[in-house]
Amino acid sequence: MNELNLGSDAATYVQTSIKDGVVTVLMNKPKKLNGWTMEMMDAFKEAFSLASKSDNVKAIVFTASGSYFSAGVNLGGTIKLMHPKSLHKLIVDHNQQLFEAFLNCSKPILVAINGPAIGASVTSATLCNGIIASENATFSTPFAALGITPEGCSSIHFPRLMGEKNAQRMLGSEGWKPSADEALSAGLIQWVAPHDSLLEDAHDIAKGWVESGVKREFLADSQLEELKSVNATESIALADAFLNAAFLREQSRFLWSKKKRGPSAMFFSLWLLRPIWGKLI
Secondary structure: OOOOOHHHHHHHHHHEEEEEEEEEEEOOOOHOOEOOOHHHHHHHHHHHHHHOOOOOOEEEEEEEEOOOOOOOOOOHOOOOOHHHHHHHHHHHHHHHHHHHHHHHHOOOEEEEEEEEEEEEHHOOOHOOOEEEOOOOOOOOOHHHHHOOOOOOOOOHHHHHOHHHHHHHHHHHOOOOOOOOOHHHHOOOEEEEEEEHHHHHHHHHHHHHHHHHOEEEEEEEHHHHHHHHHHHHHHHHHHHHOOOOHHHHHHHHHHHHOOOHHHHHHHHHHHOOOHHHHHHHH
């Protein structure tokens, strides 16, 4: 077997290949900047699940095609109009399950970041065994600018990885977007590679893990149960923030500027009716 047996839907979003006991899971929607739509997230979750169960897989490399690693979660494609309590629960469950797909993966994961990485694609990477980045990579977690709270365990994990000052530079109002070299110096990532040899270098690292029997573990000595607890708490806070009037209005404006009229109208409707349905949460 030289690839995972993905379903047809998942296979349109990610590609897989297996060599030396290492499966490479490649996000493959470069024209969409590998944005995390529900379909994309379901696809790589399926790949991780299959890899965890496969005797042929001893390590995972998670990467992407094109110039971007990922533009992050596509909110317009994930949030739907429904009863406020149901919407709040949906956001909590969706966020918690997204990061648990990484936390619960039983095989060591190396994330190979080929270009700009934004939001959840950054925080989830820090929940893996390690991160190698192309010299073209940048890292952005613009939560404060969006008016939302940290996710992906970044509220505790970022300070452990980079120290409180650098964590706040990324998570706070400064919105620091480090380059690959800056991220390496800060402690956010562990390796930088020439862009053209990124996947080769990533495979060599993962192959070395296979040969030396490296197990699934977390950076900065973090422990699974603590991270799962933090993820659950952050998911509730994030759902609260998502249903805040200021966030809804800003999302409507942003999506309209991108000519995404339908999703923009949905967020505008949520904002306009917020004083009424807000009492139902």
